[in-house]
Amino acid sequence: MEIRRDPITQSWVVVGQQESSGDSAQPCPFDPGTIEKRPSILTWPAEGPWQVRVLPHPDPLYRIEGDPGRAAEGMYDKMGAIGAHEVVVETPHHDKNLSQLNDEEIERVLWVWASRIADLKKDPRFKYVAVFKNQGPLAGDEWSHAHSQITATVFVPRRVKYELNSASEWFRERERCIFCDVVRQDEKQGKRIVDVQGDYYALCPYSSRVPYELWILHRRHNHHTLSKKGELAGYWKTLSDDFHWHIEILPILEKRSKSYSIKEVYFNSLLPEQAAEQLRALDPNT
Ligand SMILES: [Zn+2]
Numbered sequence: 061m062e063i064r065r066d067p068i069t070q071s072w073v074v075v076g077q078q079e080s081s082g083d084s085a086q087p088c089p090f091d092p093g094t095i096e097k098r099p100s101i102l103t104w105p106a107e108g109p110w111q112v113r114v115l116p117h118p119d120p121l122y123r124i125e126g127d128p129g130r131a132a133e134g135m136y137d138k139m140g141a142i143g144a145h146e147v148v149v150e151t152p153h154h155d156k157n158l159s160q161l162n163d164e165e166i167e168r169v170l171w172v173w174a175s176r177i178a179d180l181k182k183d184p185r186f187k188y189v190a191v192f193k194n195q196g197p198l199a200g201d202e203w204s205h206a207h208s209q210i211t212a213t214v215f216v217p218r219r220v221k222y223e224l225n226s227a228s229e230w231f232r233e234r235e236r237c238i239f240c241d242v243v244r245q246d247e248k249q250g251k252r253i254v255d256v257q258g259d260y261y262a263l264c265p266y267s268s269r270v271p272y273e274l275w276i277l278h279r280r281h282n283h284h285t286l287s288k289k290g291e292l293a294g295y296w297k298t299l300s301d302d303f304h305w306h307i308e309i310l311p312i313l314e315k316r317s318k319s320y321s322i323k324e325v326y327f328n329s330l331l332p333e334q335a336a337e338q339l340r341a342l343d344p345n346t
């Protein structure tokens with residue numbers, strides 16, 4: 061298994077990995093009584109019955125040991141599939157999904173994400189940590205038990221790099237954070253805002269890639285969930301000014317959503333303003 065870079069689009073591709081598909085006929089590997097037999101990276105709480113557990117992905121895309129060994133192959137760039145790939149089991153209950161957990165349980169999952177990011181950041185080989193959650197068969201979930209995944213990679217994925225560069229360029233030209241500008245503009249227009257809870261905004265972005273795409277942003281500027289302003293100054297000079305942490309939710313409602321995304325042109329059948337209106341009318345407690 062290795063990672064190759066497309067010299068034209070600059071995308072990194074993990075090659076030589078068999079796609080794993082959770083075998084639904086097998087007993088769930090994350091239920092209490094079974095999961096304890098697997099190595100644990102983090103268990104919360106440490107004593108007594110667990111609520112959240114982090115374990116190495118049983119079939120990882122990246123492996124933790126070794127040096128990336130970046131090498132050229134003629135004009136091409138490649139390196140070893142070095143990185144971290146972890147599974148966060150969000151609840152011991154097999155039949156509950158994240159939205160059915162109570163606030164305290166959800167807060168615990170977010171705390172575990174933040175704590176794993178902080179730990180993986182200590183490894184100088186890693187340039188990017190992603191927390192993602194595929195829920196439901198259309199989104200390609202590997203197990204039905206509520207879980208999310210964390211990867212740490214020795215490269216910055218292309219879309220993220222693009223996002224960072226655009227934000228940095230916006231800041232250079234205007235001395236304002238692009239995400240703060242989005243919040244202010246959408247606050248003024250109102251029609252794409254789905255919910256406001258304290259200082260947190262949920263909105264359907266102007267150019268939503270799929271129906272009901274949602275971003276969750278804090279209205280006050282902060283580039284990182286954890287670090288203080290300026291902490292990453294050496295790595296990215298203006299990152300603390302021009303990046304603004306947020307969560308992106310992309311519901312996959314149709315099979316074609318995924319294949320269209322490969323071309324990086326999205327066909328969204330629903331106007332974000334209509335999506336926001338429909339989402340505002342929903343009662344999240346039903
Ligand atoms: Zn289960």
Ligand SMILES: [Zn+2]
Pocket residue numbers: 237238239240241280281282303304
């Ligand atoms: Zn901002």
